[in-house]
Amino acid sequence: MTPASTVVRAVQTPFQRVVGDFMANPVAVFGLCLLLLVVLAAIFAPVISPQNPYDLAQLDVMDSRLPPGSPAPNGGHYWLGTDDQGRDMLSAIFYGLRISLAVGVISTVCALVIGLTLGLTAAYFGGRFETLVMRVVDIQLSFPAILIALILIAVLGQGTGKVITALITVQWAYYARTVRGAALVEKRREYMEAARCLALSPARIVFRHLLPNCLPPMIVVATVQVAAAIALEATLSFLGLGLPITEPSLGLLIANGYQYLLSGKYWISFFPGIALLLTIVSINLVADQMRDVLNPRLQK
Amino acid sequence: MLVFIIRRSMQSVVVLLAMSLLVFAGVYAIGNPIDILINPQADQQEREQAIATLGLDKPLYMQYFTFLSGALHGDLGKSFVHATSALGLILERMPATMELAISAMLISVILGIPLGLLAGLKPNGFAGRSIMAGSILGFSLPTFWVGLMLIMVFAVNLHWLPSNGRGPTTMLFGLFPVSFLSWDGIKHLILPATNLALFNLALLIRLTRAGTHEALLQDYVKFARAKGLTNARVIGVHVLRNILIPIVTVIGLQFGTLIGFAIVTESVFAWPGMGKLLIDSINFLDRPVIVAYLLVIVFLFIFINLVVDILYSTLDPRVRITDSKG
Amino acid sequence: MIDSDEALTEPVLEVDGLRTHFFTKAGVVKAVDDVSFTVGRGEVLGLVGESGSGKSMTGYSLMGLIDPPGRIVDGSIILDGIALRTLTPEQQRHMRGNRIAMIFQDPMMTLNPVLRIDVQMIEAVLAHKHVTREVARARAREALVKVGIASPDERLQAYPHQFSGGMRQRVAIAIALLNRPDLIIADEPTTALDVTIQGQILYEIQKLTRETGTALIWITHDLSVVAGLADRVCVMYAGRIVEQGSCEEVLAHPAHPYTQGLLDSVPANNERGQRLKQIPGMTPSLLDLPPGCPFRERCSYADAECEVSPEMRPAGGPGQSVRCFHPLVPVHS
Numbered sequence: 001m002t003p004a005s006t007v008v009r010a011v012q013t014p015f016q017r018v019v020g021d022f023m024a025n026p027v028a029v030f031g032l033c034l035l036l037l038v039v040l041a042a043i044f045a046p047v048i049s050p051q052n053p054y055d056l057a058q059l060d061v062m063d064s065r066l067p068p069g070s071p072a073p074n075g076g077h078y079w080l081g082t083d084d085q086g087r088d089m090l091s092a093i094f095y096g097l098r099i100s101l102a103v104g105v106i107s108t109v110c111a112l113v114i115g116l117t118l119g120l121t122a123a124y125f126g127g128r129f130e131t132l133v134m135r136v137v138d139i140q141l142s143f144p145a146i147l148i149a150l151i152l153i154a155v156l157g158q159g160t161g162k163v164i165t166a167l168i169t170v171q172w173a174y175y176a177r178t179v180r181g182a183a184l185v186e187k188r189r190e191y192m193e194a195a196r197c198l199a200l201s202p203a204r205i206v207f208r209h210l211l212p213n214c215l216p217p218m219i220v221v222a223t224v225q226v227a228a229a230i231a232l233e234a235t236l237s238f239l240g241l242g243l244p245i246t247e248p249s250l251g252l253l254i255a256n257g258y259q260y261l262l263s264g265k266y267w268i269s270f271f272p273g274i275a276l277l278l279t280i281v282s283i284n285l286v287a288d289q290m291r292d293v294l295n296p297r298l299q300k
Numbered sequence: 301m302l303v304f305i306i307r308r309s310m311q312s313v314v315v316l317l318a319m320s321l322l323v324f325a326g327v328y329a330i331g332n333p334i335d336i337l338i339n340p341q342a343d344q345q346e347r348e349q350a351i352a353t354l355g356l357d358k359p360l361y362m363q364y365f366t367f368l369s370g371a372l373h374g375d376l377g378k379s380f381v382h383a384t385s386a387l388g389l390i391l392e393r394m395p396a397t398m399e400l401a402i403s404a405m406l407i408s409v410i411l412g413i414p415l416g417l418l419a420g421l422k423p424n425g426f427a428g429r430s431i432m433a434g435s436i437l438g439f440s441l442p443t444f445w446v447g448l449m450l451i452m453v454f455a456v457n458l459h460w461l462p463s464n465g466r467g468p469t470t471m472l473f474g475l476f477p478v479s480f481l482s483w484d485g486i487k488h489l490i491l492p493a494t495n496l497a498l499f500n501l502a503l504l505i506r507l508t509r510a511g512t513h514e515a516l517l518q519d520y521v522k523f524a525r526a527k528g529l530t531n532a533r534v535i536g537v538h539v540l541r542n543i544l545i546p547i548v549t550v551i552g553l554q555f556g557t558l559i560g561f562a563i564v565t566e567s568v569f570a571w572p573g574m575g576k577l578l579i580d581s582i583n584f585l586d587r588p589v590i591v592a593y594l595l596v597i598v599f600l601f602i603f604i605n606l607v608v609d610i611l612y613s614t615l616d617p618r619v620r621i622t623d624s625k626g
Numbered sequence: 627m628i629d630s631d632e633a634l635t636e637p638v639l640e641v642d643g644l645r646t647h648f649f650t651k652a653g654v655v656k657a658v659d660d661v662s663f664t665v666g667r668g669e670v671l672g673l674v675g676e677s678g679s680g681k682s683m684t685g686y687s688l689m690g691l692i693d694p695p696g697r698i699v700d701g702s703i704i705l706d707g708i709a710l711r712t713l714t715p716e717q718q719r720h721m722r723g724n725r726i727a728m729i730f731q732d733p734m735m736t737l738n739p740v741l742r743i744d745v746q747m748i749e750a751v752l753a754h755k756h757v758t759r760e761v762a763r764a765r766a767r768e769a770l771v772k773v774g775i776a777s778p779d780e781r782l783q784a785y786p787h788q789f790s791g792g793m794r795q796r797v798a799i800a801i802a803l804l805n806r807p808d809l810i811i812a813d814e815p816t817t818a819l820d821v822t823i824q825g826q827i828l829y830e831i832q833k834l835t836r837e838t839g840t841a842l843i844w845i846t847h848d849l850s851v852v853a854g855l856a857d858r859v860c861v862m863y864a865g866r867i868v869e870q871g872s873c874e875e876v877l878a879h880p881a882h883p884y885t886q887g888l889l890d891s892v893p894a895n896n897e898r899g900q901r902l903k904q905i906p907g908m909t910p911s912l913l914d915l916p917p918g919c920p921f922r923e924r925c926s927y928a929d930a931e932c933e934v935s936p937e938m939r940p941a942g943g944p945g946q947s948v949r950c951f952h953p954l955v956p957v958h959s
Binding site: 518519520522523524525526527528529530533537538541542545615616617618 | 689691719720721722723724727728730732735736737738739740741742749750753754785787798801
Binding site: 142143144146147150151153154227231234235238239240241254258261262264266269270273276277280281284285288 | 436437440441442443444445448449451452455456463553556557560561563564567568578579581582583587590594597601605
């Protein structure tokens with residue numbers, strides 16, 4: 001009898017498996033690298049920008065509306081041109097990325113916390129509370145996000161805090177619905193029954209036992225939503241109803257350049273648009289791959 | 301079937317009433333109705349007059365009834381900016397938005413379903429993969445940016461199409477103005493309609509592809525082929541009839557979303573519809589118009605939901621027949 | 627000049643060396659591996675085997691319904707003198723549902739839930755015969771009557787979900803018979819039905835095929851079904867036919883150890899109070915077949931000789947053959 005050769009397979013933690021599967025797809029890796037670039041550019045904006053675009057002392061309105069590649073007074077170049085105030089587009093884009101990402105991430109995280117709490121407790125306690133919460137969710141989700149955001153801005157007024165509030169309000173319902181669906185499935189599993197038998201407090205059961213098991217689909221949803229929140233904020237700013245001029249996001253930069261589009265000075269809108277595009281696409285690529293990797297039905 | 305329609309209609313009326321209550325609560329109870337409905341530039345006398353006319357000194361429930369009866373008569377207040385009926389302003393602009401939304405829906409359906417079918421039938425071919433990649437771009441790109449790019453390429457660089465505005469209009473059936481009956485009108489319609497259609501197109505492609513992919517795995521497809529039917533019939537009749545049911549539902553519901561997104565497209569292309577009116581009103585703090593817009597939108601959405609429900613039951617025999625048998 | 631007797635006994639189907647392989651990322655699955663058999667006119671052939679034995683795939687191969695990543699790689703299928711594999715896809719389509727028809731296992735999913743019954747029956751006729759809709763509808767109605775469905779006009783207007791499981795299967799049988807095929811392949815048509823209905827459907831099919839002279843291949847895992855129904859039996863294992871012969875002979879004097887194992891594990895053949903006999907081990911994965919006889923690992927008669935693949939050899943009664951080096955009945959030289 002010949003002993004069969006045994007292959008020892010290294011035991012992987014789930015995290016290692018996820019990372020391994022993720023890295024196997026070149027498109028996803030590309031997306032991740034792109035995203036990292038974007039995030040790093042945003043974080044280090046003050047360091048890498050040739051000019052601080054909001055320091056009025058550095059601006060010279062004589063330099064306004066210069067096409068890309070024009071030489072700058074202190075020896076460098078305006079690589080992406082200047083806008084109507086004489087701001088270097090490249091710097092404005094870095095700072096704008098910062099604000100767009102910050103607003104997107106903050107609103108997503110807050111909406112996630114609210115949505116998770118409401119959705120989980122609704123699923124856990126059931127009854128009238130659940131019906132009420134889900135009804136509100138259903139009604140809200142039957143209207144397009146932009147509409148809800150606009151009405152909120154109309155009612156609340158403008159300003160950064162109000163924009164973030166609007167973004168949070170628009171997003172929480174989606175998280176609540178997704179997590180409730182996952183929680184309803186998890187509720188029937190044995191470990192939940194075990195936890196109940198141990199007479200643990202409901203808060204503990206919901207947050208220490210139920211929540212971690214509902215997280216994988218939520219991670220994917222949250223990632224996609226960050227991109228959607230950034231896009232929504234950009235849209236609001238473009239319409240003049242978003243962030244104030246003192247904190248110009250990419251949307252506002254694009255809006256600034258709108259009027260110059262017809263006279264051929266495309267760079268004022270175009271390059272911020274490309275930056276926005278790269279941000280959103282890279283997030284979506286990463287999220288798509290994460291969805292496949294975290295999907296238990298596709299695991300071997 | 302009739303019972304079903306009546307039942308759903310009654311449900312819709314209930315929802316409509318509930319939503320009107322919400323709008324009322326938002327305007328009269330939470331917001332300061334005086335600020336919202338009375339022109340801030342009115343002097344003290346005019347204000348007192350307006351308060352009396354609007355009944356703002358009466359108890360809340362009476363105000364709600366006044367509000368409701370006003371709504372039923374088509375009176376939702378006067379615009380601060382234009383000094384005409386707010387509802388009238390909105391209805392005036394509605395045909396433009398409808399024309400845009402319907403054109404966008406047509407574009408996305410006519411292109412989306414065949415492309416999605418193709419991607420579902422040949423998922424691993426070049427066509428299938430590029431269609432899917434394109435669809436990801438389609439719904440992740442912000443609508444306003446795509447609109448700007450369209451203007452840049454087609455209007456500024458190529459000079460093929462106009463960059464904004466609506467073309468000349470003619471009256472359709474003598475009822476409302478449409479612009480697609482003239483070539484100039486169509487030229488103005490193409491870019492904004494395509495812009496608006498993009499998101500929906502991407503969604504429909506993905507939906508159709510998923511539906512096709514799933515349908516092809518079903519036994520009834522194998523059975524249809526075992527009967528010796530042509531491929532054209534198997535896909536065109538057996539598969540299509542099955543996937544159309546959820547798709548029609550989505551199309552119906554998406555129509556509401558289109559009207560919402562039209563707000564952005566109308567701003568980018570300066571298209572004179574309800575959406576642009578809303579943005580202007582928010583900027584000018586013309587609150588009666590905002591309230592009127594809200595109510596009209598709510599009504600539209602509820603109506604669309606009702607129609608979709610009825611349509612769904614006519615398409616899916618399983619729902620229709622079990623419902624009527626009771 | 628063809629002798630009239632010869633014409634009658636000329637087989638309606640001759641399958642020789644059929645191989646259907648699936649080329650997956652994990653490897654090549656030899657779902658059908660060198661299958662040969664014949665079916666005479668009006669004859670009922672039972673194709674018996676467990677899941678994964680390749681019996682359904684054989685049926686699909688005969689119908690030309692193998693999709694990528696699967697492909698018929700070798701062998702010939704001759705239906706009434708026509709070599710099916712040499713036909714163009716369009717010509718093959720003309721054979722399906724016309725000269726050769728199939729009945730599937732789950733009638734709920736084989737009938738399209740959103741199309742009416744008459745639509746699904748009429749299209750089966752119109753795909754092959756140039757007749758008017760009225761004629762096609764009349765034929766459909768006639769077929770429903772033949773399978774024992776009452777009030778056929780009402781039933782034609784109905785949808786599949788309004789029928790019970792047994793009735794849906796009758797409709798499927800009616801569809802199969804519409805164009806008077808030479809051969810019907812029935813892939814476990816009673817497995818999804820209640821036991822009482824099973825008996826009815828079995829009887830219906832038997833009666834109809836005898837009336838019309840249609841040959842029948844009955845695919846099943848259930849030996850007891852085959853016993854009362856089939857003229858001849860083929861036993862399949864791991865994609866190969868391991869034994870064939872007349873139904874009586876094979877069931878009374880099985881030649882292959884696997885067949886013996888199958889017969890032994892039928893509860894009725896066991897003694898009360900004694901442990902049920904089983905075949906030890908599990909069906910091998912078709913991805914990973916060991917060389918030689920695929921039954922080797924589970925067979926109590928296996929030895930070093932079985933490391934080579936056995937060929938089919940005549941053994942036992944007339945028309946019986948077996949693929950085994952240690953058959954349970956004497957081999958003919």
